[in-house]
Amino acid sequence: MSILELKNINKKFEELQAINNISLSVERGETIAIIGPSGCGKSTLLRCICLFDKIDCGEIHFENDLIFSARDHNHWSINIDRNKYHTDVIMVFQHLNLWPHLNVIDNICLAPKLAYNSNKGEIKEKAIEILQQMGLSDKVKKYPYTLSGGEKQRVAISRAIMMNPKILLFDEITSALDPEIVGEILEIIANLSEHGMTMLIVTHEMQFANDVADRVLFMNYGKVEEIGSPDYIFNESKSDRLLTFLKRMRKQNFTIK
Amino acid sequence: MYDWDFNIVFQHKEVFLSGAIITLEITFYAIIFGTLLGAVLGVAKKSKSPYIRIPANIYIELFLALPILVLLIWIYYCGPLLFGLNLSGFWTAVLALSLSLSAFVAEIVRSGLISVPIGQIESARGLGLSSFQTITRIVLPQAIKVMTPPLLSMYISTLKMSSLASVIAVYELLHSAQNLILSSYRPLEVYTAVAISYLILILPLTLLTRRFETSKKWRIS
Ligand SMILES: Nc1ncnc2c1ncn2[C@@H]1O[C@H](COP(=O)(O)OP(=O)(O)OP(=O)(O)O)[C@@H](O)[C@H]1O
Ligand SMILES: [Mg+2]
Numbered sequence: 001m002s003i004l005e006l007k008n009i010n011k012k013f014e015e016l017q018a019i020n021n022i023s024l025s026v027e028r029g030e031t032i033a034i035i036g037p038s039g040c041g042k043s044t045l046l047r048c049i050c051l052f053d054k055i056d057c058g059e060i061h062f063e064n065d066l067i068f069s070a071r072d073h074n075h076w077s078i079n080i081d082r083n084k085y086h087t088d089v090i091m092v093f094q095h096l097n098l099w100p101h102l103n104v105i106d107n108i109c110l111a112p113k114l115a116y117n118s119n120k121g122e123i124k125e126k127a128i129e130i131l132q133q134m135g136l137s138d139k140v141k142k143y144p145y146t147l148s149g150g151e152k153q154r155v156a157i158s159r160a161i162m163m164n165p166k167i168l169l170f171d172e173i174t175s176a177l178d179p180e181i182v183g184e185i186l187e188i189i190a191n192l193s194e195h196g197m198t199m200l201i202v203t204h205e206m207q208f209a210n211d212v213a214d215r216v217l218f219m220n221y222g223k224v225e226e227i228g229s230p231d232y233i234f235n236e237s238k239s240d241r242l243l244t245f246l247k248r249m250r251k252q253n254f255t256i257k
Numbered sequence: 258m259y260d261w262d263f264n265i266v267f268q269h270k271e272v273f274l275s276g277a278i279i280t281l282e283i284t285f286y287a288i289i290f291g292t293l294l295g296a297v298l299g300v301a302k303k304s305k306s307p308y309i310r311i312p313a314n315i316y317i318e319l320f321l322a323l324p325i326l327v328l329l330i331w332i333y334y335c336g337p338l339l340f341g342l343n344l345s346g347f348w349t350a351v352l353a354l355s356l357s358l359s360a361f362v363a364e365i366v367r368s369g370l371i372s373v374p375i376g377q378i379e380s381a382r383g384l385g386l387s388s389f390q391t392i393t394r395i396v397l398p399q400a401i402k403v404m405t406p407p408l409l410s411m412y413i414s415t416l417k418m419s420s421l422a423s424v425i426a427v428y429e430l431l432h433s434a435q436n437l438i439l440s441s442y443r444p445l446e447v448y449t450a451v452a453i454s455y456l457i458l459i460l461p462l463t464l465l466t467r468r469f470e471t472s473k474k475w476r477i478s
Contacts, residue, residue: 052379087385097380100477101398110394111384143475163384 001064003028003198004049004089004167009058011041011048011222018044019055020222026167029196033209033230036219037245042202045219046169049200050091051082062089063166087115091169094176096156098144104131105140108159115163123162130158134188150181157188168192170201186212206249210234218242265443266450273454276433280458283347283429284416287354291415292408294355295362302367313363320360325418329353333425350422350429354415361411369404370396399477409466413459420455430454 004026011019018041026032034042047053049060051068054076060068067085070076099107105127112123131137134154144152153173160168170189174182186205190212193199203209209216209230216233218226218241226232226239233242266273301313320328333349336342344352373396381391423432434451438444 050383052383082382083385083387086383091383093376093380095376097374097376099377099380099395099399101402101475103475111381111386114390114394115385145476159384 001028002026002061003063005059005061006049007059007061009048009055009060011044011053011055017222019048021058022222022224024217024224024227026198026200027214029198030214031193031197031199031201031212033213033216034200034202034219035204035206035209035216035233035245036225037248040219041222042219043171044222046091046171046200046202049167050089050169051078051085052091083115087111087163088166089169090160090163090165090167091171092156092160092173094172096152096173098152098155098159100144103141103143104136104147104155107144107155108162111159112162127158127162130161134158148181149177150184153177153181153185154188157185161192165197167198167200170199170203172202172204175204204249206234206246218245220245259445261446262443263446263450265437265441266446269437269441272433272437273430273450276428276430277454277458279347279427279429279433280416280419283350283354283419283422283427284412286351287358287415287419288412290351290355291358292362294359296366298359298363299366299370302363303370317360317363320356321364323357325353325357326421326424328357329421329425346422346425346427349425350419350427354418357418358411358415362408365404365407365411366400369400372403373399405469406466409462409469413462413466416459416462417455430458 002025004024006022006024009019009022010017020041022045034045036042044053048055055068055070056073057070059066059070062080062085065079067080068076068078099110102110105124108130109120109123109127112118112126113120116123128137128140131140134157136151136154136158139147139151139155144155147155156173174185177185182205186208189199189201190208193212201209201213211230213230215227216230217224218233218239220241226237226242228237234246237243298313298317301309302317304310304313329350332342332344332353333346336344336349377395377399378391381395382388386394419429420431422429423435426432428436431451434447438447441447
Protein backbone atom coordinates (compact mmCIF):
# COMPACT_ATOMS: atom_id res chain seq x y z
CA MET A 1 0.00 0.00 0.00
CA SER A 2 1.40 3.36 -0.94
CA ILE A 3 2.24 5.87 1.76
CA LEU A 4 2.68 8.83 -0.59
CA GLU A 5 1.09 9.41 -3.93
CA LEU A 6 1.64 12.28 -6.33
CA LYS A 7 -0.93 12.70 -9.08
CA ASN A 8 -0.07 14.85 -12.06
CA ILE A 9 1.74 17.53 -10.11
CA ASN A 10 3.04 20.66 -11.83
CA LYS A 11 5.10 23.56 -10.62
CA LYS A 12 6.08 26.66 -12.56
CA PHE A 13 8.53 29.38 -11.64
CA GLU A 14 7.29 32.17 -13.87
CA GLU A 15 7.67 30.64 -17.35
CA LEU A 16 9.89 27.78 -16.24
CA GLN A 17 8.12 24.45 -15.86
CA ALA A 18 10.18 23.07 -12.97
CA ILE A 19 7.87 20.09 -12.37
CA ASN A 20 6.07 18.80 -15.42
CA ASN A 21 3.14 16.50 -14.71
CA ILE A 22 4.80 14.07 -12.36
CA SER A 23 2.92 11.11 -10.94
CA LEU A 24 4.58 8.82 -8.46
CA SER A 25 3.47 6.28 -5.93
CA VAL A 26 5.82 5.55 -3.03
CA GLU A 27 5.40 2.31 -1.12
CA ARG A 28 5.82 2.08 2.63
CA GLY A 29 9.43 1.16 3.44
CA GLU A 30 10.63 1.91 -0.05
CA THR A 31 13.86 3.76 -0.85
CA ILE A 32 13.80 5.76 -4.06
CA ALA A 33 16.93 7.41 -5.41
CA ILE A 34 16.33 10.48 -7.57
CA ILE A 35 18.98 11.28 -10.17
CA GLY A 36 19.19 13.74 -13.01
CA PRO A 37 21.12 16.70 -14.37
CA SER A 38 21.48 19.96 -12.47
CA GLY A 39 18.37 22.13 -12.71
CA CYS A 40 16.03 19.29 -13.74
CA GLY A 41 13.80 19.86 -10.70
CA LYS A 42 14.97 17.31 -8.12
CA SER A 43 15.06 19.71 -5.20
CA THR A 44 11.80 21.29 -6.29
CA LEU A 45 10.13 17.88 -6.30
CA LEU A 46 11.15 17.26 -2.68
CA ARG A 47 10.16 20.81 -1.70
CA CYS A 48 6.72 20.29 -3.23
CA ILE A 49 6.26 17.03 -1.34
CA CYS A 50 6.96 18.69 2.00
CA LEU A 51 4.87 21.71 1.03
CA PHE A 52 7.70 24.27 1.03
CA ASP A 53 6.87 24.97 -2.59
CA LYS A 54 3.19 25.02 -3.47
CA ILE A 55 2.28 22.96 -6.54
CA ASP A 56 0.22 24.82 -9.15
CA CYS A 57 -1.78 21.84 -10.24
CA GLY A 58 -2.22 18.23 -9.14
CA GLU A 59 -2.80 16.22 -5.98
CA ILE A 60 -0.67 14.97 -3.10
CA HIS A 61 -1.97 12.01 -1.10
CA PHE A 62 -0.42 10.92 2.18
CA GLU A 63 -1.49 7.70 3.89
CA ASN A 64 -4.52 7.57 1.59
CA ASP A 65 -5.73 11.06 2.48
CA LEU A 66 -5.79 13.81 -0.09
CA ILE A 67 -3.69 16.38 1.76
CA PHE A 68 -3.09 18.96 -0.93
CA SER A 69 -4.77 19.67 -4.21
CA ALA A 70 -4.55 22.50 -6.70
CA ARG A 71 -6.43 23.28 -9.89
CA ASP A 72 -4.39 26.31 -10.81
CA HIS A 73 -2.25 28.95 -9.19
CA ASN A 74 -5.16 30.53 -7.30
CA HIS A 75 -7.32 27.50 -6.56
CA TRP A 76 -5.78 25.14 -4.08
CA SER A 77 -6.62 23.57 -0.77
CA ILE A 78 -4.67 22.02 2.03
CA ASN A 79 -6.43 19.39 4.09
CA ILE A 80 -3.97 18.58 6.81
CA ASP A 81 -2.48 20.28 9.85
CA ARG A 82 0.80 21.47 8.39
CA ASN A 83 2.70 21.27 11.66
CA LYS A 84 1.56 17.69 12.09
CA TYR A 85 2.48 16.78 8.50
CA HIS A 86 5.96 18.21 9.06
CA THR A 87 6.55 15.81 11.92
CA ASP A 88 5.77 12.89 9.58
CA VAL A 89 7.48 13.98 6.37
CA ILE A 90 10.90 15.46 7.02
CA MET A 91 13.44 16.91 4.65
CA VAL A 92 17.17 17.03 5.33
CA PHE A 93 18.79 19.81 3.34
CA GLN A 94 22.10 20.02 1.60
CA HIS A 95 22.88 23.07 3.71
CA LEU A 96 21.70 21.25 6.85
CA ASN A 97 20.46 24.39 8.57
CA LEU A 98 21.42 23.34 12.05
CA TRP A 99 20.41 26.04 14.50
CA PRO A 100 23.65 27.80 15.49
CA HIS A 101 22.39 29.08 18.86
CA LEU A 102 21.59 25.60 20.20
CA ASN A 103 24.06 22.89 21.13
CA VAL A 104 23.81 19.45 19.58
CA ILE A 105 21.40 17.93 22.06
CA ASP A 106 19.13 20.98 22.07
CA ASN A 107 19.20 21.04 18.27
CA ILE A 108 17.81 17.54 18.10
CA CYS A 109 15.45 17.79 21.12
CA LEU A 110 13.74 21.11 20.41
CA ALA A 111 11.27 19.96 17.76
CA PRO A 112 10.14 16.76 19.54
CA LYS A 113 9.79 18.67 22.82
CA LEU A 114 7.47 21.17 21.15
CA ALA A 115 5.58 18.64 19.04
CA TYR A 116 4.96 15.79 21.45
CA ASN A 117 3.71 15.72 24.98
CA SER A 118 6.08 12.99 26.08
CA ASN A 119 8.25 14.02 29.00
CA LYS A 120 11.57 15.72 28.54
CA GLY A 121 13.54 12.96 30.20
CA GLU A 122 12.29 10.41 27.70
CA ILE A 123 13.14 12.63 24.76
CA LYS A 124 16.59 13.27 26.11
CA GLU A 125 17.22 9.58 26.68
CA LYS A 126 16.24 8.85 23.13
CA ALA A 127 18.45 11.69 21.88
CA ILE A 128 21.47 10.35 23.75
CA GLU A 129 20.83 6.91 22.31
CA ILE A 130 20.62 8.21 18.74
CA LEU A 131 23.72 10.36 19.15
CA GLN A 132 25.54 7.30 20.41
CA GLN A 133 24.51 5.30 17.36
CA MET A 134 25.70 8.17 15.19
CA GLY A 135 29.07 8.24 16.95
CA LEU A 136 28.42 11.68 18.40
CA SER A 137 28.48 10.86 22.10
CA ASP A 138 31.30 13.31 22.79
CA LYS A 139 29.58 16.15 20.91
CA VAL A 140 26.38 16.38 22.97
CA LYS A 141 27.12 19.82 24.42
CA LYS A 142 29.01 21.23 21.43
CA TYR A 143 27.71 24.08 19.29
CA PRO A 144 27.33 23.49 15.54
CA TYR A 145 30.16 25.84 14.52
CA THR A 146 32.65 23.57 16.26
CA LEU A 147 31.63 20.48 14.28
CA SER A 148 33.14 19.07 11.09
CA GLY A 149 31.03 18.74 7.94
CA GLY A 150 30.41 15.05 8.47
CA GLU A 151 29.47 15.58 12.12
CA LYS A 152 27.02 18.33 11.20
CA GLN A 153 25.51 16.02 8.65
CA ARG A 154 25.04 13.31 11.25
CA VAL A 155 23.43 15.81 13.63
CA ALA A 156 21.03 16.89 10.88
CA ILE A 157 20.06 13.27 10.26
CA SER A 158 19.68 12.62 14.00
CA ARG A 159 17.44 15.66 14.26
CA ALA A 160 15.18 14.25 11.57
CA ILE A 161 15.14 10.73 13.04
CA MET A 162 14.20 12.08 16.48
CA MET A 163 10.76 12.92 15.09
CA ASN A 164 10.02 9.28 14.20
CA PRO A 165 9.21 10.40 10.66
CA LYS A 166 7.21 8.27 8.26
CA ILE A 167 9.11 9.61 5.26
CA LEU A 168 12.58 11.10 5.04
CA LEU A 169 13.59 13.29 2.11
CA PHE A 170 17.30 13.81 1.53
CA ASP A 171 18.52 16.49 -0.84
CA GLU A 172 22.11 15.88 -1.95
CA ILE A 173 23.25 15.66 1.61
CA THR A 174 26.70 14.33 0.75
CA SER A 175 27.65 16.71 -2.04
CA ALA A 176 29.31 19.26 0.25
CA LEU A 177 31.39 16.63 2.05
CA ASP A 178 34.92 15.37 1.59
CA PRO A 179 34.98 12.06 -0.29
CA GLU A 180 36.30 10.13 2.73
CA ILE A 181 33.28 11.11 4.85
CA VAL A 182 30.68 10.48 2.16
CA GLY A 183 30.89 6.73 2.75
CA GLU A 184 30.08 6.99 6.43
CA ILE A 185 26.96 9.11 5.80
CA LEU A 186 25.78 6.80 3.03
CA GLU A 187 26.21 3.87 5.39
CA ILE A 188 23.88 5.53 7.87
CA ILE A 189 21.27 5.98 5.17
CA ALA A 190 21.68 2.40 3.96
CA ASN A 191 21.13 1.30 7.53
CA LEU A 192 17.91 3.33 7.76
CA SER A 193 16.77 1.71 4.54
CA GLU A 194 17.35 -1.75 5.98
CA HIS A 195 15.25 -0.81 9.00
CA GLY A 196 12.32 -0.06 6.76
CA MET A 197 12.39 3.74 6.62
CA THR A 198 10.63 5.23 3.61
CA MET A 199 13.06 7.53 1.86
CA LEU A 200 13.41 9.72 -1.21
CA ILE A 201 17.04 10.48 -1.82
CA VAL A 202 18.36 13.00 -4.32
CA THR A 203 21.92 11.95 -5.01
CA HIS A 204 24.86 12.23 -7.36
CA GLU A 205 26.33 8.98 -6.05
CA MET A 206 25.35 6.47 -8.73
CA GLN A 207 26.99 3.58 -6.92
CA PHE A 208 24.99 4.36 -3.83
CA ALA A 209 21.74 4.64 -5.80
CA ASN A 210 22.52 1.28 -7.33
CA ASP A 211 23.28 -0.41 -4.00
CA VAL A 212 20.64 1.01 -1.70
CA ALA A 213 17.61 2.07 -3.73
CA ASP A 214 14.64 -0.15 -4.41
CA ARG A 215 13.84 2.04 -7.38
CA VAL A 216 15.74 4.76 -9.20
CA LEU A 217 13.97 7.75 -10.72
CA PHE A 218 15.67 9.66 -13.51
CA MET A 219 14.39 13.22 -13.94
CA ASN A 220 14.92 15.48 -16.90
CA TYR A 221 13.38 18.89 -17.59
CA GLY A 222 10.89 18.47 -14.77
CA LYS A 223 9.65 15.10 -16.01
CA VAL A 224 10.07 11.53 -14.85
CA GLU A 225 12.07 10.30 -17.80
CA GLU A 226 12.67 6.78 -16.51
CA ILE A 227 11.88 4.90 -13.34
CA GLY A 228 12.64 1.33 -12.36
CA SER A 229 14.90 -1.05 -10.49
CA PRO A 230 18.57 -0.09 -10.26
CA ASP A 231 19.35 -2.91 -12.64
CA TYR A 232 16.90 -1.53 -15.21
CA ILE A 233 18.13 2.06 -14.90
CA PHE A 234 21.85 1.35 -14.93
CA ASN A 235 21.99 -1.62 -17.29
CA GLU A 236 18.88 -2.11 -19.38
CA SER A 237 17.21 1.20 -20.20
CA LYS A 238 17.65 2.38 -23.75
CA SER A 239 16.59 5.99 -23.02
CA ASP A 240 19.00 8.28 -24.90
CA ARG A 241 18.78 11.01 -22.31
CA LEU A 242 19.50 8.61 -19.46
CA LEU A 243 22.43 7.06 -21.33
CA THR A 244 23.89 10.51 -22.05
CA PHE A 245 23.49 11.50 -18.41
CA LEU A 246 25.11 8.31 -17.12
CA LYS A 247 27.97 8.68 -19.57
CA ARG A 248 28.61 12.18 -18.34
CA MET A 249 28.50 11.08 -14.71
CA ARG A 250 31.00 8.30 -15.47
CA LYS A 251 33.34 10.84 -17.01
CA GLN A 252 33.22 12.80 -13.76
CA ASN A 253 34.77 9.78 -12.06
CA PHE A 254 31.65 8.29 -10.64
CA THR A 255 32.18 4.59 -10.97
CA ILE A 256 29.35 2.25 -11.73
CA LYS A 257 29.90 -1.43 -11.67
CA MET B 258 48.79 79.11 36.36
CA TYR B 259 45.14 78.37 37.05
CA ASP B 260 44.41 77.40 40.59
CA TRP B 261 42.21 74.29 40.47
CA ASP B 262 39.74 74.00 43.30
CA PHE B 263 37.43 70.99 43.20
CA ASN B 264 35.91 71.76 46.58
CA ILE B 265 33.06 73.46 44.81
CA VAL B 266 32.19 70.20 43.12
CA PHE B 267 32.22 68.22 46.33
CA GLN B 268 30.22 70.85 48.14
CA HIS B 269 27.53 70.62 45.50
CA LYS B 270 27.50 66.86 44.93
CA GLU B 271 23.71 66.90 45.08
CA VAL B 272 23.55 69.10 41.99
CA PHE B 273 25.43 66.48 40.00
CA LEU B 274 23.49 63.66 41.54
CA SER B 275 20.06 65.10 40.80
CA GLY B 276 21.24 66.11 37.32
CA ALA B 277 22.51 62.59 36.67
CA ILE B 278 19.20 61.16 37.81
CA ILE B 279 17.28 63.35 35.35
CA THR B 280 19.74 62.41 32.60
CA LEU B 281 19.19 58.73 33.34
CA GLU B 282 15.43 59.17 33.47
CA ILE B 283 15.30 60.90 30.10
CA THR B 284 17.56 58.23 28.63
CA PHE B 285 15.56 55.42 30.19
CA TYR B 286 12.21 56.57 28.82
CA ALA B 287 13.70 57.37 25.42
CA ILE B 288 15.22 53.89 25.20
CA ILE B 289 11.95 52.21 26.17
CA PHE B 290 9.75 54.18 23.78
CA GLY B 291 12.34 54.40 21.02
CA THR B 292 12.99 50.65 21.07
CA LEU B 293 9.32 49.65 21.12
CA LEU B 294 8.44 52.07 18.33
CA GLY B 295 11.56 51.10 16.38
CA ALA B 296 10.79 47.38 16.64
CA VAL B 297 7.32 47.97 15.21
CA LEU B 298 8.76 50.15 12.42
CA GLY B 299 11.47 47.61 11.64
CA VAL B 300 8.83 44.92 11.11
CA ALA B 301 6.61 47.38 9.19
CA LYS B 302 9.50 48.11 6.88
CA LYS B 303 9.45 44.43 5.87
CA SER B 304 5.67 44.40 5.34
CA LYS B 305 4.31 43.21 2.01
CA SER B 306 1.66 45.95 2.02
CA PRO B 307 2.86 49.25 0.54
CA TYR B 308 0.38 51.12 2.76
CA ILE B 309 2.40 50.02 5.76
CA ARG B 310 5.86 49.89 4.20
CA ILE B 311 5.95 53.31 2.54
CA PRO B 312 4.84 55.43 5.53
CA ALA B 313 7.29 53.48 7.70
CA ASN B 314 10.08 54.22 5.23
CA ILE B 315 9.24 57.93 5.07
CA TYR B 316 9.19 58.14 8.87
CA ILE B 317 12.52 56.35 9.15
CA GLU B 318 14.28 58.43 6.49
CA LEU B 319 12.94 61.64 8.05
CA PHE B 320 14.14 60.95 11.57
CA LEU B 321 17.44 59.48 10.43
CA ALA B 322 18.12 62.77 8.65
CA LEU B 323 17.00 65.29 11.28
CA PRO B 324 19.62 66.38 13.82
CA ILE B 325 18.27 65.76 17.31
CA LEU B 326 18.98 69.33 18.39
CA VAL B 327 16.86 70.69 15.56
CA LEU B 328 14.11 68.23 16.31
CA LEU B 329 14.18 69.09 20.00
CA ILE B 330 13.96 72.83 19.50
CA TRP B 331 11.36 72.45 16.78
CA ILE B 332 9.10 70.32 18.97
CA TYR B 333 9.62 72.68 21.91
CA TYR B 334 8.64 75.82 20.03
CA CYS B 335 6.37 74.61 17.22
CA GLY B 336 4.72 71.67 18.99
CA PRO B 337 2.37 73.82 21.10
CA LEU B 338 1.42 75.99 18.09
CA LEU B 339 0.98 73.25 15.49
CA PHE B 340 -0.32 70.32 17.49
CA GLY B 341 -1.44 71.93 20.72
CA LEU B 342 1.25 69.87 22.44
CA ASN B 343 1.73 70.97 25.99
CA LEU B 344 4.77 69.04 27.09
CA SER B 345 7.26 69.91 29.78
CA GLY B 346 10.88 70.26 28.75
CA PHE B 347 11.54 66.83 30.22
CA TRP B 348 8.93 65.08 28.09
CA THR B 349 9.87 67.12 25.03
CA ALA B 350 13.38 65.76 25.36
CA VAL B 351 12.06 62.22 25.83
CA LEU B 352 9.89 62.61 22.73
CA ALA B 353 12.65 63.98 20.50
CA LEU B 354 15.14 61.34 21.59
CA SER B 355 12.57 58.56 21.20
CA LEU B 356 11.60 59.62 17.69
CA SER B 357 15.20 59.81 16.58
CA LEU B 358 16.23 56.58 18.30
CA SER B 359 13.25 54.68 16.86
CA ALA B 360 14.43 55.35 13.29
CA PHE B 361 17.85 53.86 14.07
CA VAL B 362 16.33 50.94 15.97
CA ALA B 363 14.07 50.22 12.97
CA GLU B 364 17.12 49.86 10.74
CA ILE B 365 18.88 47.64 13.26
CA VAL B 366 15.82 45.42 13.76
CA ARG B 367 15.28 45.05 10.04
CA SER B 368 18.86 44.06 9.33
CA GLY B 369 18.80 41.73 12.34
CA LEU B 370 15.73 39.96 11.02
CA ILE B 371 17.06 39.58 7.48
CA SER B 372 20.37 38.31 8.83
CA VAL B 373 18.64 35.03 9.74
CA PRO B 374 18.84 32.85 6.62
CA ILE B 375 15.61 31.53 5.13
CA GLY B 376 16.96 27.98 5.54
CA GLN B 377 16.83 28.41 9.32
CA ILE B 378 13.13 29.17 9.12
CA GLU B 379 12.45 26.34 6.67
CA SER B 380 14.25 23.78 8.80
CA ALA B 381 12.18 24.88 11.79
CA ARG B 382 8.86 24.76 9.94
CA GLY B 383 10.00 21.51 8.35
CA LEU B 384 10.33 19.90 11.78
CA GLY B 385 6.82 20.85 12.80
CA LEU B 386 7.43 24.13 14.65
CA SER B 387 4.54 26.59 14.31
CA SER B 388 5.30 30.01 12.85
CA PHE B 389 5.12 31.53 16.33
CA GLN B 390 7.53 28.93 17.73
CA THR B 391 9.81 29.51 14.76
CA ILE B 392 9.96 33.23 15.50
CA THR B 393 10.46 32.91 19.25
CA ARG B 394 12.77 29.87 19.30
CA ILE B 395 14.79 30.24 16.10
CA VAL B 396 14.62 33.71 14.53
CA LEU B 397 14.65 36.01 17.55
CA PRO B 398 17.54 34.39 19.45
CA GLN B 399 19.69 34.69 16.34
CA ALA B 400 18.49 38.17 15.37
CA ILE B 401 18.99 39.50 18.89
CA LYS B 402 22.60 38.39 18.90
CA VAL B 403 23.17 40.40 15.73
CA MET B 404 21.18 43.39 16.98
CA THR B 405 22.55 43.72 20.50
CA PRO B 406 25.89 45.47 19.87
CA PRO B 407 24.49 48.18 17.54
CA LEU B 408 21.49 48.65 19.84
CA LEU B 409 23.73 49.18 22.87
CA SER B 410 25.81 51.71 21.01
CA MET B 411 22.64 53.58 20.01
CA TYR B 412 21.63 53.58 23.69
CA ILE B 413 24.99 55.07 24.61
CA SER B 414 24.52 57.71 21.98
CA THR B 415 21.02 58.45 23.35
CA LEU B 416 22.48 59.01 26.79
CA LYS B 417 24.98 61.48 25.37
CA MET B 418 22.35 63.23 23.29
CA SER B 419 20.19 63.75 26.37
CA SER B 420 22.59 66.57 27.25
CA LEU B 421 20.96 68.56 24.44
CA ALA B 422 17.92 68.92 26.69
CA SER B 423 19.94 71.60 28.50
CA VAL B 424 19.04 74.03 25.70
CA ILE B 425 15.36 73.83 26.64
CA ALA B 426 16.10 74.32 30.33
CA VAL B 427 15.71 70.76 31.56
CA TYR B 428 17.73 70.29 34.71
CA GLU B 429 19.63 67.28 33.53
CA LEU B 430 23.32 66.85 34.25
CA LEU B 431 24.72 69.50 31.92
CA HIS B 432 22.17 72.20 32.62
CA SER B 433 22.32 71.67 36.39
CA ALA B 434 26.06 72.08 36.16
CA GLN B 435 25.81 75.24 34.06
CA ASN B 436 23.60 76.68 36.75
CA LEU B 437 26.21 75.90 39.33
CA ILE B 438 28.79 77.77 37.25
CA LEU B 439 26.66 80.90 37.34
CA SER B 440 26.79 80.99 41.11
CA SER B 441 30.31 79.66 41.65
CA TYR B 442 32.39 81.09 38.78
CA ARG B 443 34.26 77.80 38.57
CA PRO B 444 33.53 76.61 34.99
CA LEU B 445 36.69 74.54 34.53
CA GLU B 446 36.16 72.38 37.59
CA VAL B 447 32.46 72.03 37.00
CA TYR B 448 32.79 71.06 33.33
CA THR B 449 35.53 68.59 34.21
CA ALA B 450 33.22 67.06 36.78
CA VAL B 451 30.44 66.92 34.16
CA ALA B 452 32.70 65.08 31.74
CA ILE B 453 33.68 62.59 34.43
CA SER B 454 30.05 62.10 35.42
CA TYR B 455 29.12 61.20 31.85
CA LEU B 456 32.00 58.75 31.69
CA ILE B 457 30.80 57.09 34.87
CA LEU B 458 27.25 56.85 33.53
CA ILE B 459 28.37 55.43 30.20
CA LEU B 460 31.05 53.03 31.40
CA PRO B 461 28.70 50.17 32.37
CA LEU B 462 27.01 50.35 28.97
CA THR B 463 30.34 50.31 27.17
CA LEU B 464 31.51 47.31 29.15
CA LEU B 465 28.25 45.52 28.38
CA THR B 466 28.75 46.20 24.66
CA ARG B 467 32.28 44.77 24.78
CA ARG B 468 31.01 41.68 26.52
CA PHE B 469 28.42 41.04 23.84
CA GLU B 470 30.86 41.67 21.04
CA THR B 471 33.33 39.14 22.37
CA SER B 472 30.88 36.53 23.62
CA LYS B 473 31.77 33.29 21.89
CA LYS B 474 29.25 30.84 23.26
CA TRP B 475 27.95 30.21 19.78
CA ARG B 476 28.36 31.73 16.38
CA ILE B 477 27.04 31.30 12.92
CA SER B 478 29.08 28.64 11.21
N1 LIG C 1 12.48 29.79 -6.04
C1 LIG C 1 12.74 29.69 -7.37
N2 LIG C 1 12.45 30.71 -8.20
C2 LIG C 1 12.68 30.61 -9.52
N3 LIG C 1 13.21 29.54 -10.13
C3 LIG C 1 13.53 28.48 -9.35
C4 LIG C 1 13.31 28.50 -7.93
N4 LIG C 1 13.73 27.32 -7.43
C5 LIG C 1 14.18 26.60 -8.47
N5 LIG C 1 14.06 27.28 -9.62
C6 LIG C 1 14.43 26.78 -10.96
O1 LIG C 1 13.75 25.56 -11.17
C7 LIG C 1 14.59 24.63 -11.82
C8 LIG C 1 14.72 23.38 -11.01
O2 LIG C 1 15.47 23.69 -9.84
P1 LIG C 1 15.91 22.60 -8.79
O3 LIG C 1 16.59 23.31 -7.70
O4 LIG C 1 14.72 21.79 -8.43
O5 LIG C 1 16.94 21.73 -9.63
P2 LIG C 1 17.81 20.50 -9.14
O6 LIG C 1 17.46 19.36 -10.02
O7 LIG C 1 17.67 20.31 -7.69
O8 LIG C 1 19.29 20.98 -9.51
P3 LIG C 1 20.67 20.71 -8.71
O9 LIG C 1 21.08 19.31 -9.03
O10 LIG C 1 21.60 21.69 -9.31
O11 LIG C 1 20.40 20.94 -7.27
C9 LIG C 1 15.92 25.33 -12.05
O12 LIG C 1 15.97 25.79 -13.37
C10 LIG C 1 15.89 26.48 -11.09
O13 LIG C 1 16.59 27.59 -11.62
MG1 LIG D 1 18.94 20.63 -5.99
